[in-house]
Amino acid sequence: METLVKKNRKQQIEETATNLFRERGYAATSMRDLAQVLGIEAASLYSHIKSKEEILQKICFRMADEFFEAWKGVESENSSFAAKMKKAAIAHVTVITKDTAASAVFFNEWRHLSEPFLSEFLTMRNDYEGRFIQIIEEGINSGEFETVDTHFTMLTILSSLNWTHNWYKPQGSLTPDEVGTRLSELILNGLKK
Amino acid sequence: METLVKKNRKQQIEETATNLFRERGYAATSMRDLAQVLGIEAASLYSHIKSKEEILQKICFRMADEFFEAWKGVESENSSFAAKMKKAAIAHVTVITKDTAASAVFFNEWRHLSEPFLSEFLTMRNDYEGRFIQIIEEGINSGEFETVDTHFTMLTILSSLNWTHNWYKPQGSLTPDEVGTRLSELILNGLKK
DNA sequence: CCTACCGATCGGTAGG
DNA sequence: CCTACCGATCGGTAGG
Numbered sequence: 418m419e420t421l422v423k424k425n426r427k428q429q430i431e432e433t434a435t436n437l438f439r440e441r442g443y444a445a446t447s448m449r450d451l452a453q454v455l456g457i458e459a460a461s462l463y464s465h466i467k468s469k470e471e472i473l474q475k476i477c478f479r480m481a482d483e484f485f486e487a488w489k490g491v492e493s494e495n496s497s498f499a500a501k502m503k504k505a506a507i508a509h510v511t512v513i514t515k516d517t518a519a520s521a522v523f524f525n526e527w528r529h530l531s532e533p534f535l536s537e538f539l540t541m542r543n544d545y546e547g548r549f550i551q552i553i554e555e556g557i558n559s560g561e562f563e564t565v566d567t568h569f570t571m572l573t574i575l576s577s578l579n580w581t582h583n584w585y586k587p588q589g590s591l592t593p594d595e596v597g598t599r600l601s602e603l604i605l606n607g608l609k610k
Numbered sequence: 611m612e613t614l615v616k617k618n619r620k621q622q623i624e625e626t627a628t629n630l631f632r633e634r635g636y637a638a639t640s641m642r643d644l645a646q647v648l649g650i651e652a653a654s655l656y657s658h659i660k661s662k663e664e665i666l667q668k669i670c671f672r673m674a675d676e677f678f679e680a681w682k683g684v685e686s687e688n689s690s691f692a693a694k695m696k697k698a699a700i701a702h703v704t705v706i707t708k709d710t711a712a713s714a715v716f717f718n719e720w721r722h723l724s725e726p727f728l729s730e731f732l733t734m735r736n737d738y739e740g741r742f743i744q745i746i747e748e749g750i751n752s753g754e755f756e757t758v759d760t761h762f763t764m765l766t767i768l769s770s771l772n773w774t775h776n777w778y779k780p781q782g783s784l785t786p787d788e789v790g791t792r793l794s795e796l797i798l799n800g801l802k803k
Numbered sequence: 804c805c806t807a808c809c810g811a812t813c814g815g816t817a818g819g
Numbered sequence: 820c821c822t823a824c825c826g827a828t829c830g831g832t833a834g835g
Contacts, residue, residue: 444637445722448830461804469830499802525718529638563803565792572777573770573796580769599758603766607800609692610756641814654820662814
């Protein structure tokens with residue numbers, strides 16, 4: 418019973434912190450700000466968490482795990498590299514749309530992680546980006562894709578996918594699948610008719 | 611003579627602050643950090659600037675001005691809307707590549723502006739985004755472009771253009787023109803052969 | 804989860 | 820551009 422209550426309170430702290438970190442940024446959010454929203458004293462937060470940075474770590478690494486987890490469905494796609502890219506876009510965007518606040522923190526506040534978390538984070542990001550590069554390279558080798566610079570193309574694709582955290586509204590009319598589909602169509606076919 | 615020295619020192623302060631704001635974020639950069647890099651005491655900064663936020667304001671509104679200024683060459687392009695979009699992409703990217711540090715602050719730290727600067731900033735951004743929407747809509751009406759959602763397309767295009775601030779290296783082999791050209795080609799024609 | 808604190812640091816000012 | 824300082828606030832701890 419005790420542990421259940423604590424667990425819920427901890428989740429509540431992390432969720433509230435996520436929203437504040439998104440709105441004001443990690444550095445500009447104080448533990449007193451966080452406590453006030455929750456209706457408790459700042460000192461009371463430390464019964465549930467170890468430090469301010471621990472919250473950031475939880476957010477960043479949970480999101481990273483989700484991105485990798487979502488990728489599992491992508492590897493099974495073998496019909497074409499366009500289809501694989503579409504599947505990757507949908508997987509990526511689905512993770513973002515499920516929690517745009519946590520995604521915003523993940524994309525914008527990771528630099529406030531201390532070592533060794535920062536290095537671990539950057540290694541994971543590099544690994545993840547490599548997966549997109551691989552699809553692009555395989556698509557070029559098979560004659561399906563055409564691009565001058567695979568790294569440049571990966572950065573361009575990921576930037577447009579990632580930006581969804583900033584405009585996607587769950588109460589809107591678009592489903593995550595539709596967002597991923599539209600993005601992959603724009604990426605694959607371009608704006609020109 | 612006095613004013614000349616002061617002017618240079620002020621520019622030096624703004625430049626150093628820009629780099630620190632980019633690396634650590636606005637909120638996580640203290641005036642003592644800034645002073646230390648410049649080799650003076652924190653209190654001495656206030657002989658040249660009014661406040662910490664004044665530096666942020668200067669950076670944000672100078673960048674905004676440059677984006678609008680660069681747009682002037684775009685309006686004269688009338689051969690096609692694809693050509694106009696290409697010109698817009700090059701103009702936009704050229705401003706970013708000229709100062710990636712100031713661009714990073716512009717894109718990531720504007721939320722720390724206080725009123726009425728914040729509102730003014732958002733109004734300008736909205737205006738600027740409207741110009742991209744207009745090209746897209748005109749291109750659709752002329753039968754040149756094809757897209758489901760102009761606002762969605764504008765956000766996707768701008769996100770990939772803006773992301774250049776994060777990877778462009780002036781000492782690299784790509785000129786701003788080449789970056790803009792490649793980005794517009796990917797945007798207009800897509801990745802598929 | 805609270806009261807009562809801690810040392811450190813913040814942006815900024817006074818006065819030279 | 821400096822010394823000397825201000826009140827406010829920071830993340831976090833002790834002890835209940």
